[in-house]
Amino acid sequence: MLVFWKKNRAVILYGTALAFLLFLLKWMELKWLLYSHYMDMYIGAISILFTLLGIWLAKQLMKPKTNTIIVEKWLNPTPVENGLINESAIENLGISAREMEVLNLMAKGMSNAEIAADLYLSIPTIKTHIANLFFKLEVKRRTQAIEKAKRLQLIV
Amino acid sequence: MLVFWKKNRAVILYGTALAFLLFLLKWMELKWLLYSHYMDMYIGAISILFTLLGIWLAKQLMKPKTNTIIVEKWLNPTPVENGLINESAIENLGISAREMEVLNLMAKGMSNAEIAADLYLSIPTIKTHIANLFFKLEVKRRTQAIEKAKRLQLIV
DNA sequence: AATAAAATCATACTTTAGTATGAAGGGTTT
């Protein structure tokens, strides 16, 4: 029953509305037929009523026009790394494996908190590693560390 | 004139249709008023006509429903000459010349204070430029900005 | 076993980075 209602809602409503309107018209006809100069008003009322009915009907039955707006979002892939890493330079500078891990994540733009989470370490630990890296690389900031590490090909 | 037509097409057409219908109704009225038992048919005709008018109107006036579909695409490594700067990417991102200056100095590992001194600007100005860069590059930190700018070949 | 280096964490502190908001002038376009 509910399904039937949903499927034929528009039709049923239209039928009901039509019946009601016809009844209304009959009543108006009886009342206004006596005063034939009200004819124009009568016609006008009918026009408006049925225009509205038509609009309503159209809304119920018409599939909505759809403008499909396609927004293209560009994703930028990391270019293939074909640069070779200077292992000897890493050794010469005395940079440990853990420090290299941190250095690489740092160069990817991660914050200390993110690096700590990534390596399951505490933030102070990351800070220590980074401080040691700064000392070994002879820099003062992480941006400098990244720049120098790339220049020395410690990272790609 | 053409613009006026396009903007008010529905209204003009509706007006014209209404005028035509009123004329038709008047004509029908004259013809059928003599035979008052044709009244029902007359009313029926009016009903149908205006229902159709309403449907047509609704079609004209209904706002199209807009579906926004976001399509994610991978930007193929743009065949940009090696080591050259992707000017079109800079343009597409809407990055200004001043912002590029700041971006380059930032990528060299300079602090805001150093960049400000280098460009004879105040630190707040540098911060503004950098904040705008972050927005345009869709990043949160300068290290990310540098990484992305290099990947997109905005800088070398 | 003792030593050394590496790795971990902590606390406290200073400095720098980043956010939010607004204002003002110059230049260009509509």
Added chain:
DNA sequence: AAACCCTTCATACTAAAGTATGATTTTATT
């Protein structure tokens, strides 16, 4: 003229980065 973007600067604030120092635990080496 109005609207817009770029540029500049400012204040006030929060968040993150960086420094300094010290302690504990692994791990490898002597």
